[in-house]
Amino acid sequence: MADVNGFLVGGRWRFSDQTAEIRNPFSAEVVSVVSLAGSEHAEEILETAARAFQVTRRVPVFRKVEIFDRILQGLSDRKEEIARTITLESGKPISASRTEVDRCLFNFSCAKDECQRIGGEVIPADLMSWGADRLALTRRFPVGPVLGISPFNFPLNLCAHKVAPAFATGNSLILKPPSACPGAALKLAEIAQAAGAPDGWLNVVPCRPEVAEIFIQDDRIKRISFTGSPGTGYRVKALSGKKPVILELGGNAAVVVHEDAPQELAAVRIVQGGFGQAGQSCISVQRVFVHDRIYDPFIARLMEETENLKVGDPLDPETFVGPMISEQEAMRVEQWVREAVAGGARILIGGTRERAVYWPTILTNVTPEMKVSCLEVFGPVITVETYRDFEDALRRVDDSRYGLQAGIFTQDVGRIFRAFSRLEVGGVLVNDVPTFRMDHLPYGGMKESGLGREGARYAIEETTELKVLILHLTAGELYG
Template sequence: MKTVYPLFINGKWEESGNLKEIKSPYDGRPVGQVFFARSDQVKEAIAAATAAFETARRMPSYERARILEEISSGLKRRREELARSIALQAGKPIRDSRAEVDRAIMTFDLASEEARRIGGEIIPLDLNAFSQNRWGLVRRFPLGPITAITPFNFPLNLVAHKVAPALASGNTILLRPASQVPITSLLLAEIVAETGLPAGIFNVIPCDYQAAENLIADERIKMITFTGSSSVGWEIKARAPRKRVTLELGGNAALVVEPEADLEFAVLRSVTGAFAYAGQICISIQRLFLHEKIYDRFMADFVARTRALKLGDPLDETTDIGPMINEAAARQTEEWVNEAVEKGARIVCGGKRSGSMFEPTILEKVEPEWRISWLEAFAPVVVVYPYRDFEKALEAVNNSIYGLQAGIFTHDLKKAWLAFEKLEVGGVIINDIPTYRIDHMPYGGVKESGTGREGVRYAIEEMTELKLLALNLK
């Protein structure tokens, strides 16, 4: 990997007077230096994306598909370099980082397929006498320049979920990656630059909040797609009332385990769902509801497997859990856990912090309104509750300001269907964890968890506008 990374604006690499060092959250080692854009450079990128939109919208589907295929091929060629960049910047264990690259490859492959089949429909308009011999043709058109703002926890695949559908649908895009992990997006820009994509269609502009204001307020921006915290997301939407805005925000995911479930599989998946990437996933299990009949048996296995997880260097092939994104995040987790303990909670395992590392932690005897249960922890912490009645458990799941995904382990089809009907979430996962996501499925939340949907085909719908052509064939 090189050590200095310029901006990518209008098909060219640009420097600025603002060079920032990116450091590993694990040990503080320097990862690289990145130029952060000035406000005038952000405006330059917006102008480039605006000028390039006519080229993008007229690009034939086979050409858009080809470019997306070549991006996918470039990701495959540079898989290890990209995975290492994720591990170093975000602290994600290297095995998980490789898995993220593989998911991004799939996301671009899916977008290549979808670019070829963005269709429309023919509708009859002869619904009364004065409208005889009339037909309607409905087709999707791209919106224009799109601002994409992405978080630190998936530095490549969450970028892919914004860039790939934007390119597939003929839009231009301005990407502002999270300030902790910009290098991965700039490596993606190197790959995109090799495909022959016309200048200005794709721009990568790491920048501070003040410069990023242009990406929200500028009237030439037609859509904002944001993944991040609920507070920031809703503020963006309030400041851009006339733009299309999709928000993939925070969560407080719950899992319910019924007595007839496959407990061994449920435990294995729960360990992953609660603690993968140090819990820094918006659909990480934070609340675990266990039927009282299987509570002790489940907990014995769950605790044993949690204690067996290895914390350490993200570049170590044997590491299961790396650091949190910074020490401040780990300190907040420590504060919330200690606060719960002072109020009467019991730490079953974990609970200790060392720098930016926080042990996988299981808590019991937590009241639902305490911060560690009510707010999004975004940490390797799970709160466990026993329950007796399934419908009461569903009510407890719904007792949240968030609504992204929920998981139910049951072999009872009626209970599965009841959960699907009753749960106030964007997705209900049966016989798996709420952390499950495959990249073509619709993904998004309700309540404080956001608005709109990702998943390539669904994101394309968000990034396009329906237009009607009404034909009088008399």
């Protein structure tokens, strides 16, 4: 029997009678057991975060920098241990898990830098006569306890997108890590605790949805930062009351490959972007539109790249496509593909499943109403269709309820800026796939893909309040 991992509240590791077994998606073996916070713990957790905020809001910048430095050292020292935990619990290939730890390090480094730049500005107030002899100053202040909810596909780095800004701003944080793979977040909590973070600054509480809903509805929570599916995200928003909510949700990201595209680069990147992480990313390539003049040779390149992918054991450093998070999810993708084929779609490659592993699959002859096109597959499936007119391709990219990121392969500057101006997405990638992300850049979506932006600087803005101070400079002369 694996050891039971506790949850962290107010600097203390707690245990309860409720536990959850965490299974390796590839082998189905139990790799850890986690203790779950119950409804009976909710009041204590909320009050702990509220009390801690009265301390954390006053932590000076130099002290924050010291804590960040120790967290960075702890992450670096435990990189391989954390990467292995990610792989064992989520099925992510070990090479990708190591990259995720590197991204987490970068995330904390960015937040460390940004916490030293949180400031304001001096604004002249004498733009009208009644503003004469006045000066305005602005400054950002932390809002209070924040609730962070993170998904399974990046079980460390997406937690870092909640934790690092909280340490930068001085907001206390209640973090609900992914239920399927909480181990990396719990190790991050150990590292933060060892780094000297004040008790209650970070509270990591694996729990069931009904317990999370207590946190969501409580007025002591001043912001919610949620990453996950649109259905759950908008339920969070509906339950949140008046508090602002940052939502990083799903997508069915599209790529346009124009006739002047660098075809070899496009094929390589589309395969990497569509099948990496077994397609379990909200910016995985899902829909590909290829100019009809290059369709046949491009499809041949795409299939060749796909055939060369190693699929299987995520602990093998050569594996590129591991299992999905569960056999149930792989079965769902399998069913969606079957439905598409029954509706006239054609499988060019893939379409097979072995337990939780679904083989990289390319479909064509897909229609917009098919689930593999209009919904988020969140699995290793790409659809490829042709177009003739670039404007029509842009229209088809936007023919989606989602709007997270899109990729455009072309050498034409005019087309690039037309795409940038017209597409209803949060980011446009040129000669690359929408799956590319740098963690310091603004990241978020339009339409059903979310509200607000992440990236250290932007998350800090989302979780602070801007105050203005107006000075009447001659008040002493007038009324003294």
